[in-house]
Amino acid sequence: MMNKPFEYFAPKSAGEAVSLLKKHGSSARLLAGGQSLVPLMNLGLAAPRQIIDLTRIKKKKDPLSYVTANNDSLMIGSMTTHSEVERSRLIRKHCLILSETAATIADVQVRNRGTIGGSVCHADPAGDYLAPLVAIDAEFRAINSRMKGRTISADKFFRDMFTTALKQDELLTEIRVPRQNRPRRGSAYVKHKYVEGGFAIVGAAAVVSLNKDGSCDRVSVVLSGVRATPLRLGEIEKGFHGKSLDERAIEEAGQLAYEEVREPLSDIHATSDYRREMSRIYTKRAIRLAAARAGARETKKKEEG
């Protein structure tokens, strides 16, 4: 039961939204799809004094929900819903991992309302978008109350549990992701959950690029659910250049993940030990799938077998 009164604002433009943010300071919260904020308010875990509803911003004048592309990147409006991310042809073609991620979020009802911007700004450590966005080097575009824009890289965006790099008067307007459908590149997001729609115990995003000879050019793995913020596994990134990404290498990558994930989060669903082991398992699964998509022969065979 939501029992704290709050003021409700429905700005018609992004500019109006940021000036409201500036005016009300930290007691105000932006309402996007409401799939995290509203449950938190219902549970009494959040009690903003002002709600600034972004859903009434005029779509034609000031769009925040869109997917466009240029030569290098996709531009996704922050108010784009998970369902739209899941189904967008552009995203499916150029950044499959993101569609794949959106499809694993909660249930259909949540995906129809929840937005990618709302989700990343909420910055739940178990949030699904976090790991893949960091893995594919996404960029976050924000405007402030003076209508000045800035770009924040994914590595710097997630600061702590439920905390981002956005300043008090900043509004996330767009997420830019580099096109992923390059030759010999594959990416994947795999998630360990107990029931359909459940939060990730561990989520693993992997991006694999292969050289022409089939050896590994680069492999990036980012985990969510294990730390307050997405964890980029640096040792793996360093370790496989020029090597063959065979089962033994993947096993080795899993071990590196296990070693790098020391004392992960622990809760009633998963002990620290379990999360650490799942980091190994899901790192392996993500790399295997990404490598297969990149066209690695040996792993592909294994996947099919």
Next chain:
Amino acid sequence: MKRRYIGQSVQRFRDPFFVTGKGKFVADVYLPGMLHAAILRSPYAYAKINSINTKKASKHPGVVAVMTGIEAAKLSKPIPFMYSPTGFGSKTADVYGLATDRARYVGEPVAAVVAVNKLVAYEALELVEVDYTPLTPVVDAERALEPGSPLVYEPWGDNLLLKMSFRGGDVDRAFKEADYVIKDSLKSHRYTGVPIEPRAYVADYDQANGKLTLYATTQQPHPLRTTLAAALDISENNIHVIQPDVGGAFGVKTPPYQEEILLPILAISTGKPVKWVEERRENFLAGGHAREMVHHFEVAFNRDGRVVGLREKMIADTGAPSPLIGWGMAFVGAIHIPGVYKIENVEVESLMVVTNKAPWNAYRGYGKENSNLLMERCMDLVARKLGISPIETRLKNFVQPQEFPFKQVSGQVLDSGDYPKVLNRLLQMSEYDELREERERLRRQGKYVGIGVVFEVAPGGACLPDSYITGYDGTTVRVAPTGKVTVLTGITSPGTGNETMIGQVVADELGTSIGDVSVIQGDTDKCPYGLGNFSDRSTIVGASSAMLAAKDIREKMLKVAASMLEASPEDLDIEESRIFVKGVPSKFLKFADVSQAIYRRPYDCAIDIEPGLEATRYFRTLNATHIPDEQGRISTYPSYPNMAHLAFVEVDGETGEVKILKYAAVHDCGFVMNPMMVEGQLHGGIVQGIGGALYENLVYDDSGQLLTTTFMDYPIPTSMEVPRIEVASHETKSPFTPYGTKGVGESGPVGAPSVLISAVEDALSSLGVKITELPLTPNKVWELIRDAKTKTKVR
């Protein structure tokens, strides 16, 4: 009598309403001038309530009343226990609508606010200031039994609510002479039914007439009325309890809850109707828990697989003392040992312990799931030890078909059944031999796959001594002059559709169309005094009392029709709303011709009958007795529906996830009144069992805080986790009910956890994994695998 409806998959009457969102639930009740209540609950597992300051809350605009426990206790007597302590020899405690001097679990109601709307009531809740002195809680049953443990209810001097035991045969000798003895333990965790509709009440007190009306999400409108009369000191004939549509009950809506007494108090003291609709969090905190038991057991058996002796000590963590019937689950769990097996030398001790956790309430299975866990565990352990098939241990130890009615060592009398046939039919249906080959094939690929087969008995129709949980119910059949039939019955529906089944019975017994039959339930001013919904009883006592009443009406109508047709009543029959002379179908009267004649022609063709066309009949179930036998034993369950379960699972060796590849079951509920509804019941019951075994867990921390108060933390299985469940019925009619029905409502959750333990252990048998504890969450199963692998390495 020709059966047109009985035995058919008749569409449920309420389905069109439910699936189009037109059901009428308590939350849909709006009365003029209605106020809303919010309940402040204890944040401590155990605390002394020193004082409550309501000044600020009372001054909050829109607040009409603020009530503390001390004030509420002045307006009622302690809530009567649903089971009389004299019937069981248990202790009782004084529990009121709100906690008075002490709060004994997190979530216990301590104060209430009544306001003009829900929002204001919840706002004001935060202004109520309670001065608590936190006390050291005890949150573990075995610890609670140790000397020096904190006392949950000090006047008792200990934390033991009740200890019951029974013994049959010569247990010591059996253990001495047996070829083998296994000693082990098994723990079931705390979980519960989570109805999608939480609890809700609207209380309305008509001061001018002194009449109290309570709309309630309850499974027992009449016993709730009786309880309210005693607690509130209102004449019972001035209380009206109405149960509108219910969105799932599963036992956890069995009265009396503290809130059920509190709401009438709030309505009486404000003079206005007051509504309270529970939040999900509150439902988790205080809506009735179940299942948490530890079994310490020893089983004695011979080389041939025959079990000759069993010793069991069960310790049940029943939570804080409560007038609810939850603790009875540890009693019922005990008396259903050894279940379907013929074991002559048995010793059972059941300890019902109170702790600073939420009180238990009834949950589908009602303790029989715990007897089942124990018995099926024993059968698997014996098979493993002897290296024989687990099917064989069961077949060897079953009570045999020719032995019914069979008196068990606890005094319970198994009514009927053919356990070997039910089990064999399951093996056939699930292609068990092929499945075993499939298992070997998959194992050769390195997969951890396993098969579990268990047998369940889910006794029904409970007749517990000196209680409103007993074996009768009543039905009124009323025919209007136009021939339309109204049925008023004391059994209630938790949303499952038993009103349709009652309609099938009445329509067939009267020979009329089911479309002309309307069934009314859940209203104490309309229906005969009945005990509502629990323990499979609608097809046992509900159908039977409806049949008796309908037969009376039929007889009366035939008598009048006979005089109208100038025939003898014995020569008449009724079919499709026509009363005709047997063999001469052209010589007939319409059903309504006769009903009208009874109302309009009392001085000619209806002169030989008593006017009116209404009958009320009660049915008391056979096969139960409260008169102790020579060994002092009574028999409290008349009906033994049973089921064989098979699960084929794959365990992910890396993550510990359990995936059910196949699930099949063959059930014997005696005569099947409505095959579609039976199938639905079995699916639902099995899914709840799967949920309990694999996902659901009410977790308390050491300070007694419940950590699982949302569906994020208490996952229930979705359609994505549940496999296709193949079910079939094998009918062995009960000789003790008119139609041979045995009931079905509690079947499924009893055996499903057992079969999953069995299957998962089989899947991990190459690692030597042993399961001693539920639930089998991925984390837990992974730990079992890890520990087994470490052990192997050490060796």
